[in-house]
Amino acid sequence: MIIKSAVLTHVRTESEKFPENDKFEIALVGRSNVGKSSFINAICANKTLARTSSSPGKTRTANFYLINDEFYFVDLPGYGYAAASKTDKSKLGAVIGEYLDKRRADFMVFHLMDHRHAPSEKDKLMRVKLLSMGMIPVSILTKTDKLTKNERAKTFDLIMGELGIGEDEAVFEFSNIRSETAEEIKDFIGEMLCSI
Numbered sequence: 001m002i003i004k005s006a007v008l009t010h011v012r013t014e015s016e017k018f019p020e021n022d023k024f025e026i027a028l029v030g031r032s033n034v035g036k037s038s039f040i041n042a043i044c045a046n047k048t049l050a051r052t053s054s055s056p057g058k059t060r061t062a063n064f065y066l067i068n069d070e071f072y073f074v075d076l077p078g079y080g081y082a083a084a085s086k087t088d089k090s091k092l093g094a095v096i097g098e099y100l101d102k103r104r105a106d107f108m109v110f111h112l113m114d115h116r117h118a119p120s121e122k123d124k125l126m127r128v129k130l131l132s133m134g135m136i137p138v139s140i141l142t143k144t145d146k147l148t149k150n151e152r153a154k155t156f157d158l159i160m161g162e163l164g165i166g167e168d169e170a171v172f173e174f175s176n177i178r179s180e181t182a183e184e185i186k187d188f189i190g191e192m193l194c195s196i
């Protein structure tokens with residue numbers, strides 16, 4: 001798939017105000033700072049499309065990016081931002097819930113996790129939640145550039161094992177710096193859109 005256009009169209013916190021559309025959506029979920037917004041930028045080859053930050057808690061709303069006038073990437077706030085205040089945590093969690101629990105549109109989820117670490121309790125809870133919704137997420141393991149080949153193989157097996165990710169599931173190792181799998185991911189999305 002070639003990305004010809006990518007536009008931020010809606011910035012929302014409440015499901016009633018999410019766009020009314022008949023286009024497919026790909027929602028990005030994952031821990032704060034895992035690289036969700038950077039993933040959108042890397043896939044769209046546009047460094048300034050989504051705002052990113054080295055400190056967690058940057059994305060605070062559900063941000064809808066219309067891609068090729070064909071589907072949306074929905075960038076969501078992250079979970080597990082330990083230093084956030086209670087109020088902040090509940091606000092960010094509420095936006096994730098507004099999307100996952102209330103969205104009335106066809107969507108699938110890309111679950112981003114840091115390739116360097118074993119999945120957190122919150123990562124495990126998110127996967128359980130998605131599976132309980134009947135949703136098998138696409139797993140994206142980010143920041144691979146920070147690992148050696150050996151480390152990569154080790155943590156890959158660890159993450160697959162701890163989350164019980166089946167061999168038939170879609171899993172991509174990803175780096176926004178060495179975006180080696182960006183083409184594969186775009187082709188995957190293209191094929192998926194053709195099959196729905």
Ligand SMILES: Nc1nc2c(ncn2[C@@H]2O[C@H](COP(=O)(O)OP(=O)(O)OP(=O)(O)O)[C@@H](O)[C@H]2O)c(=O)[nH]1
Pocket residue numbers: 030031032033034035036037038039051052053054055056057058059060076077078079142143144145146174175176177
């Ligand atoms: N080395 C490396 N850094 C990355 C990668 N992806 C993201 N980062 C960095 O990680 C930090 C967080 O990236 P974001 O894209 O803002 O993360 P996020 O998941 O959107 O975070 P929240 O909006 O807070 O939930 C930024 O400093 C990015 O430059 C990657 O693949 N490799």
Ligand SMILES: [Mg+2]
Pocket residue numbers: 036037038051052058059075076
């Ligand atoms: Mg973000």
